[in-house]
Amino acid sequence: MKTLSLKRLSVLALPLAALSGLGTAAHAQEWTPTRSIEFIAPANPGGGWDTLVRTVSRVLQEENLAEQNFAAINVPGGGGAVAWAQVARDSGNPHKLFATSPPIILVPLAGASRYDHSDFTPVARLITDYSIVLVAADSEYQSINDLFDALKENPRLSIGGGSAPGSMDHIAIAGVAAAAGMDAASVNYVPFSGGGDAMTNLMGGHIEAVVTGAGEAVGQLGEGSQLRALGVSSPERLGGGLEDVPTYQEQGVDYTFDIWRGVMGAPDMPEEAVAYYEELFAEMLETDGWERARDQLGWIDAYQNSEEFGAFLDEQQEQFSGVLRELGLIAQ
Amino acid sequence: MDALNNLMYGFGIALEPINIAYVFAGVFAGTIIGMLPGLGPISALALMIPITFAMEPSSGLILMAGVYYGAIFGGSTSSILLNAPGVAGTVATSFDGYPMAKKGMAGKALAIAAYASFIGGTVSVVFLMLVAPLLSKVAVSFGPPEYFALMVLGLTAVVSLSDKSLVKGLIAAVVGIMISIVGIDLQTGTERYTFGSIQLLDGIDFLVVALGIFALAEVFYMLLRGGGGKEAPRNAIGSLKLSRSEVKEIAGPISRSSVLGFFTGVLPGAGATIGSFLGYSMEKRLAKDGDTFGQGNIKGVAAPESANNAACTGSFVPLLTLGVPGSGTTAVLLGALLVMGVNPGPMMLEQRPDVFWGVIASMYIGNIFLLVLNLPLIPLIAKILDMPKPLLLSLILIFCMIGVYGMSFSVFDLLLLLGFGLLGLGMRLFGFPAAPLILALILGNIMEESMRRALQISGGDWSIFIDKPISLALLVLAVLSLGLPLLKKRRKRAV
CATH class of the missing domain: 3.40.190.150 (Bordetella uptake gene, domain 1)
Known part of the structure; x- marks a missing residue:
């Protein structure tokens, strides 16, 4: 003052x-x-x-x-x-x-x-803000590595994001995939017209996972939610409703994205x-x-x-x- | 009786004097915003976020929701009187509303629009209250293949919207799809039809096209006809009263379109504009006098007006129960709720029942306010038609230009408006219908994106469109609605 x-x-x-x-x-x-x-x-x-x-x-x-x-x-x-x-x-x-x-x-x-x-x-x-990867609550994937293992086997599994190819969400998922030892270009990234649109499609089971901003996703997580987060791109765990979401680094993938x-x-x-x-x-x-x-x-x-x-x-x-x-x- | 208890609880909140004041302020502001082309609910709501920040969340949402459905309610006024749609959701209203006004039935058209809006709004609030939590499943059941099929079904309306020549209707629809393609392609980031202009990167705003092709083209057309001195005097606003047979006539369309509109609104990505077109074309096909649609049929006003208000309410289902916005307007509402500290989503019913039920109850009140507010205003507003023609035409011109400029503050858009005005004039002179162009423009984008998204998910396998039951059903409906009228025509010709 x-x-x-x-x-x-x-x-x-x-x-x-x-x-x-x-x-x-x-x-x-x-x-x-x-x-x-x-x-x-x-x-x-x-x-x-x-x-x-x-x-x-x-x-x-x-x-x-x-x-x-x-x-x-x-x-x-x-x-x-x-x-x-x-x-x-x-x-x-x-x-x-x-x-x-x-x-x-x-x-x-x-x-x-x-x-x-x-x-x-x-x-x-x-x-x-940080980038976050979500799957349906009842999905078989428990960690970001589970998802990448599945992707290696079946590269057609689709990951939705809220922006065009080559923009933020795509870069974020391509970066972490590369850090996990995958070919970044092999990720089947499906662009939707916004993070909300992508998350709706995830809830409906039309796609396998979604990459979006953590701030946009936080309202969708927590008790009673139909979605679950596999990992977040921050260097340390985030607070406020996201404290249970492990970072990529915790899961052995050395990658952060701001x-x-x-x-x-x-x-x-x-x-x-x-x-x-x-x-x-x-x-x-x-x-x-x-x-x-x-x-x-x-x-x-x-x-x-x-x-x-x-x-x-x-x-x-x-x-x-x-x-x-x-x-x-x-x-x- | 659970719903009844909850509703009573909601009314307890909505009937607090301060909230009644907010409902009234919201719907009043909304009506005015809706009447002015260009000033849509999105920008109005964004401007209100700082005001609502300090409010109780339930009051804030009550106020903002009021602006939203108030704008859809009021948007029909300029569609009917000036052929200049106030908001995108009321474009279809002008198809029959404006011809009615020209025939001296402006008062009746506005009254029908008000009643239809009121019933559409109220019926859909009942739905929202009873089945919102269940419907969240319906909302997410639509993925890319289902949206594609829905858009195909919507596009078959081109047949019913092309009154004289099907070929001319199809040409207009193709032009509409071409306009919808302008801009950066979301799937690849490629620029299409932009000719290197950065103003075209985001595509062409729907309202610029609608105002140009309807309102501006009408102005040009009247000018060409020498100021229109020959036309019948337009000063007859006509009576607001509906005869018993007219009430009977519109009862069916209103109730069907209310339900259809509500479910369209529930789907994120569809919304009021698509809902109103679906309602209009459905009624046109069902009506015995379907061929008089477009010439001032009262059902052609009743159907889209009840559908767009119902869709507006329906769009609160994904917003409140899933926390995902289905349209630009609900995206702004979602942002405002987050700022007020409310997290819409599956837990909202338990965590913030005051917001959920308060807003639902306020919608009943708001719709009544809108009706009471709008009916007495009709004779006053319709007086605009009594103006001498040169004044009226200048007024429409100014209206359109302010509307377009106010959306984007871009002179480039004004030139686009002029261009579409001339295109609309040419289409009129050569007998091309404008409605299929507008319809294709609305649906084209979502149709293309959904198709390519679906194929990307399936790895290029087209069977994704018939493997999914909803998608298959919609496609079959599309084939039927396309095939039956053609068969009918052929049989007629044979006889």
């Missing part, structure tokens, strides 16, 4: 300082937004990006952290490509941010976007603006309002500042292009 009141004071102080004709040099670094910030979800309402954008905007407002309003805007299309093209044209604009996650790397790798993560300014990584989410800005955003947002989001993660929202949505904090996030994105790009090459899905 202390930082909050300090911030407020500085907001009051700034115009006063200007009025009294004091030098502005000391304040040049302390950039603050001068108008409301366009916070773009590059998708329709309802999805992961949209939830992040709306939750962040709400918490910032409720906790009175930001000097200016964060206006949530949906720019759907092309799995994000339409929004990215729009933001890329707005070079240097410090009032334009967007929510981001692995598709910013995967979509360009698939050749469906001219712009990739290196065209934008990384601001901060905020949270992460579904991270963060914030990026327009290309060449001024350094002072980046510093302002970095600090703002770091502060937000400490608030009670954020903690409540985060726990309800099953997110896990995974803050990185601009520099760390940028380096992390480069690493991810290398890792993903490796898997995609193995799957034969990379665009030439």
